[in-house]
Amino acid sequence: SSSGDEALRDKRARILSRGLPKQKPIEGVKQVVVVASGKGGVGKSTTAVNIALALAANDSAKEIGLLDADIYGPSIPKMMNLKGNPELTPKNLMRPLKNYGIACMSMGFLIEETAPVVWRGLMVMSAVEKLLRQVDWGQLDYLVIDMPPGTGDVQLSVSQNIPIAGAVIVSTPQDVALLDAHKGAEMFRKVHVPVLGLVQNMSVFQCPKCKHETHIFGTDGVKDLAKTLGLDILGDVPLHINIRETCDSGQPVVISQPQSDA
């Protein structure tokens, strides 16, 4: 009977979920948005940084935090022009470093710039836990989390540990990137995190001399994927040397060139 089947499925789901960590919100943080992709090098950190800054610029009353969950390759310190070890509060929580009004925390503040983090999954899990809960975030309206590439331990740890308001998936229009972005979306579906939409990055390159436009990574790949998955395109970002230059120098484009097309 169908009700008997459903009861059995519910019981099974309850038993299976017993071993999983319980989701607990971070104190003081109203909404968490994660920026992920599946594929590496598509512009997650760049997008996360600029999203955080744009949220702050749109409403100066909002408090925004930025967490760099990329344990292996933390990019946020360089992009936000921040350096140094975080101080500890009397309650033994790490104080996030602030720049441009955004509270930031990253593995990059805890290790030397060139030191590799060659850790297995279990150690990474506990590091992510610390970066989430042992930080004095204060009262935040939004916490933007920059995820590492892939669909592994960090993504699972973050989504199982805290309630996430939504995920933004970044991709370039390239086939190989779209394949991984699709997997990323699939992963969020599996862990019941709503996907807010896709961002198409590096969509077109305009030659600074002759203004000729080249779609280096293909055209409309992300638009097609969005249609397949039933998601919105949240943004389309061109491949512009300004974006890369400003990130490398720690002055993200939303701050340094708010009027530009990028």
Place this chain on the structure above:
Amino acid sequence: TPAERANLAGVRHIVLVLSGKGGVGKSTLSTELALALRHAGKRVGILDVDLCGPSIPRMLRVQDSAVHQCDSGWVPVFVGQDKAIALMSIGFLLERPDDAVVWRGPKKNALIKQFVTDVAWGELDFLIVDTPPGTSDEHISTVEALRPHQLLGAVLVTTPQ
């Protein structure tokens, strides 16, 4: 164990392709390197240990292939113009190419060990190992599993950014 050594016993050199950063072109370079070596007359194999984002099958247009078993283990998929490059990737084990592999470390380690010891590579001059971004489970497990064999070295790929 002798059985573990057997499958890689015929491989003369193993080259790891790493980067740390994602999206710099590791898979692209691994594929081109393998094709170039094949062009130079060498016997080549590619091991794709990027479990979360296996790109190599698509790059060589074999994403719909399946792997078979023989008595020494899994048979790699043969790719390239003369079908002489041996390729193994998790991409072949997925039911659909879009399926996500959302695994924690220990499960990834187990599969990587199998990829190293249970694939019938045969006689190869070079085995190119394409890795995912980062310096994590996949990398540690791959190096550990390959330690008893002839690990020639690693090539690091990066962009100027």
